[in-house]
Amino acid sequence: MPGSQLNADLWVTEYITPWDVYSHGVTRVIAHEKTAFQDMYIIETGAYGKALVLDGKWQSSTEDEFLYHEPLVHPACVNHGAPSTVLVLGGGEGATLREVLKWNTVKRAVMVDIDGVVVDACKRHLPEMHQGAFDDPRTEVVIGDALDYLDASASQWDVIISDLSDPIEEGPSFKLFTREYFDTCRRALAPGGCLVVQAGPLAPPEMALHVRLVNTVHSVFPTVVSYGSHVPTYASPWGFALGTHESIDRHPDPAAVDALLRARTTGGFRMFDGMALLGLMSTFKHIRDAIAAETRVYTLADPPRFFGQGVAGT
Numbered sequence: 592m593p594g595s596q597l598n599a600d601l602w603v604t605e606y607i608t609p610w611d612v613y614s615h616g617v618t619r620v621i622a623h624e625k626t627a628f629q630d631m632y633i634i635e636t637g638a639y640g641k642a643l644v645l646d647g648k649w650q651s652s653t654e655d656e657f658l659y660h661e662p663l664v665h666p667a668c669v670n671h672g673a674p675s676t677v678l679v680l681g682g683g684e685g686a687t688l689r690e691v692l693k694w695n696t697v698k699r700a701v702m703v704d705i706d707g708v709v710v711d712a713c714k715r716h717l718p719e720m721h722q723g724a725f726d727d728p729r730t731e732v733v734i735g736d737a738l739d740y741l742d743a744s745a746s747q748w749d750v751i752i753s754d755l756s757d758p759i760e761e762g763p764s765f766k767l768f769t770r771e772y773f774d775t776c777r778r779a780l781a782p783g784g785c786l787v788v789q790a791g792p793l794a795p796p797e798m799a800l801h802v803r804l805v806n807t808v809h810s811v812f813p814t815v816v817s818y819g820s821h822v823p824t825y826a827s828p829w830g831f832a833l834g835t836h837e838s839i840d841r842h843p844d845p846a847a848v849d850a851l852l853r854a855r856t857t858g859g860f861r862m863f864d865g866m867a868l869l870g871l872m873s874t875f876k877h878i879r880d881a882i883a884a885e886t887r888v889y890t891l892a893d894p895p896r897f898f899g900q901g902v903a904g905t
Contacts, residue, residue: 599637605649605826608796613826615639615649621716626708629756633716639824641717643684645709648757652824653719656686659789661863662820662871663831664690667750667785669848669868670839673855674749675699676781680737680767681755683709685721691752692727693856700729701746707734737767738775747781753788765896768804769889773811773834785835786812792827793819793878800895801830802878806885808834816841817878818871820862830878841872 599616607613619635632644640653651659664687668674677691679702691700704710710732714725724730733740737755753776755767766772768788776786788808791800801817809815812834819830833839845865852864889895 603632603634603636603642603644603647603649605647607794607826611796611826613649613824615642615824622712624708624712626706628706629709631706631709631712633712641719642824643709643713643717645756649824650756651684651686651720653717655823656684656720657861658820658822659825659829660686660690661860662818662867663687663754663787663789664752665860665863666816666818666831666868666871667752667787667833668694669843669851670785670833670835670837671749671783672851676746676748677701677750677752678703678746678748678779679752679754680740681753684713684717685710685724687752687754688724688727688730689720689722691750692724692729693859695857696855697729699731700727701731701733703733703735703737703740705734705736710734738772741775741779744779746779747784748779749781749784751776751780751784751786753786755789757791765894766891768807768895769891770807770810771891773808777811777834777836783835783837785833785837788832788834790817790830790832792825793830794827795877797827798830798878798881801832802881802885803887803889803895804830805832805882806887807889808832810888812836814839816872817874817882819874819878820871839872843868843872845869 601617602614604612604614616637617634622633629646635641642652643650673696675698677700679687683704688702790804805817815834816839819828821828848865
């Protein structure tokens with residue numbers, strides 16, 4: 592394009608749809624390893640700082656990860672009110688754990704991730720994201736399969752956060768977006784507990800995955816809210832599904848939420864507060880309509896499949 596200057600020779604190109612790509616210019620490859628489970632890159636980009644890429648799918652970057660991790664964690668914690676025990680399934684960067692630990696009511700936070708190589712690399716290379724969360728005395732890190740952990744543990748959780756990589760067929764997590772998995776999570780929740788799931792893109796050409804995930808969560812939990820946050824490096828607004836057997840206030844009072852955050856967290860939020868929560872709970876009409884019309888439920892026999900992997904190259 593006339594007048595444009597490109598300052599990178601290496602690009603991470605993510606395939607968004609069969610007709611759309613999103614490329615990030617890479618200034619440095621910090622770490623690369625093909626683990627037993629996935630292909631991992633930690634890179635430095637020209638525009639969005641350092642980033643984690645798994646199986647060619649963008650996970651998060653230091654410049655805009657707060658737009659994902661804050662809304663992933665805090666609506667569920669606010670809905671509970673005073674979470675004491677929190678289970679994070681996935682979350683290798685440690686940023687989800689970082690947000691959980693902002694709640695001074697939390698006494699125990701367990702993170703279960705299948706890939707110890709990725710977790711170790713994030714500990715070493717992405718301190719901007721975890722900010723010491725792995726060293727907090729309330730933290731326990733388990734390297735293992737999320738379903739195995741849930742099946743073996745008798746613990747009950749106030750909040751379960753399913754922060755898993757996208758369900759691509761070649762990846763380790765596609766079975767963990769099914770009714771059977773969500774039902775296992777339901778049985779592990781304490782009374783009044785909440786499950787929150789990272790639930791895919793909200794751009795109209797791609798949002799069928801999100802809509803079906805919400806419907807799948809709803810097959811297990813009587814109360815489910817779809818909400819989303821715009822994360823620029825995802826090339827789409829990103830969706831979440833919050834499920835519980837309790838009620839969810841779709842019209843929270845911003846002042847009351849701010850008072851709760853002052854009393855029960857250490858603060859330090861960049862995008863999240865009472866007004867932000869009110870906006871998050873205001874799901875757009877076209878998404879509500881699509882969810883109301885959806886009938887498919889993902890199961891182990893019929894799991895979701897996320898669209899293709901990306902590539903790194905010149």
